[in-house]
Amino acid sequence: MNGLSMFANVGIAETYLSQENINIVVANELLPERARFYEHLYPECNMICGDITTEEIYQNVIETSRKQNVEFIIATPPCQGMSIAGKSDPDDPRNYLVTYAANAIRDLKPKFVLMENVFMQLKTHIPYKGQKVLIPDYLDLMFGSEYHIEKQVIDTKFYGVPQQRKRAIILMSRKDTGVHWDFPPKDEHIITLEEAIGDLPSLDPFVKEKEYRDVFPEYEEKLKKGLAVSKWHFPKDHVWRNVEVMMHTPTGCSARQNEVYFPKKKDGTMVGGAPRTYMRMDWDKAAPTITSYNHTISSFQNVHPGRLLPDGTYSDARVLTIFEMIRIMSLPDDWDIPDWASTQLIRTVIGEGVPPEAVRRIVKELKIKE
CATH class of the missing domain: 3.40.50.150 (Vaccinia Virus protein VP39)
Incomplete structure (x- = not known):
């Protein structure tokens, strides 16, 4: 028809x-x-x-x-x-x-x-x-x-x-x-995040403030591996204060639950917001709803699940990449995004799709x- x-x-x-x-x-x-x-x-x-x-x-x-x-x-x-x-x-x-x-x-x-x-x-x-x-x-x-x-x-x-x-x-x-x-x-079986994106290379966040970028000495090496999978598998940029709290936030948890590394105002008190903000996803569940605000750590459960590192912090202190969202939206890996499209446009239309x-x-x- x-x-x-x-x-x-x-x-x-x-x-x-x-x-x-x-x-x-x-x-x-x-x-x-x-x-x-x-x-x-x-x-x-x-x-x-x-x-x-x-x-x-x-x-x-x-x-x-x-x-x-x-x-x-x-x-x-x-x-x-x-x-x-x-x-x-x-x-x-x-x-x-x-x-x-x-x-x-x-x-x-x-x-x-x-x-x-x-x-x-x-x-x-x-x-x-x-x-x-x-x-x-x-x-x-x-x-x-x-x-x-x-x-x-x-x-x-x-x-x-x-x-x-x-x-x-x-x-x-x-x-x-x-x-x-x-x-x-x-379906009796629910596809988990581990099944959907668990095979993709880990990525460090791109920190906006230059003075903190040496915290991630493997950034370029990881980025290269990510881009080898897809030109859309690259990290979003974030401010250091948000990256730092997510580095100390376990899978499935919110940074609001952290005793020391929680999102703070200038006076040291916790920023306002809902309990599910500044929150990592769960590997063993389907992803939460991808919204048009998928670019920001401070929105609803937007952060990559991450994995525990030897130093006690967690990897992937960032929101999902465009390629990870393509997978989570059940779009094909080779979804033909036009080259002229901005990342903001791509993220918005995926969130509203x-x-x-x-x-x-x-x-x-x-x-x-x-």
Whole structure:
């Protein structure tokens, strides 16, 4: 089937869709830099860059989709208004972008629809005929007579992704197709960080302050080994005060638990923040959710698990490399990042992406049931 991707980001979600005979032929993305990234990854797709809330862009998307005989829609509206990692503002206008996906379903009447968002999507209200209704109820009211609609909060760690990432998934299958699209079974085995990235070379952090760089005399040698694996396996730069506290923080722990080496203010007291900040990941678990703040040690459980060193400190006092995140997002090792893309852009779009292996497994259910 030919498909439309709405709110496409750079196309992470659709990485493996072609393996399941879904050909995304039309895509829409608001931000030009991301649209350009998408075009690099999918040069044969018709990328329509612009604001879907404007009549001109919306009609362009619909008319192009009709010409391309689109029968499948994947829609991943921005989630900042619903996300617990954001402000969780119930009146954030981005919460209502789902209505543009609904309009496209109404106008195109595709056979199948996959909608994805943070799990709070199922508890978020939007206006409908003078009232505020939950998004799932809104879709039932709009399409319940024409579509089978399945809704579920999934954790991607149960679907071949080495990352704990809870997402609200809505599956719609047009009743006249005779297919009732449902969710795949969960994996019994969860892929751990050790399995996903444990084979990669250890890297020292790049310390911003020059006077502390001699703490890591093997930095260049380790970097060379990392780049031999991938040009994206290189460390992020960090300030020394954060590096130092993470050197003394065990795997799976927060530097806030340290008696001496904890994140301090100038007066020596601990900096504010949540318990899971300045925290290392666990080797024996799937990674925590990769967010768009994956560049900073002080964010939620962002730091490499590390390994105990002979001197009692821990290795890899840094956030994950781009290549490590590629693995954790279930992207292919040779994911074709454009050379012009900044590391900030790459880290942001990965943090806002949808793990594509989970999407592939969900879409594969269509093939099984047909």
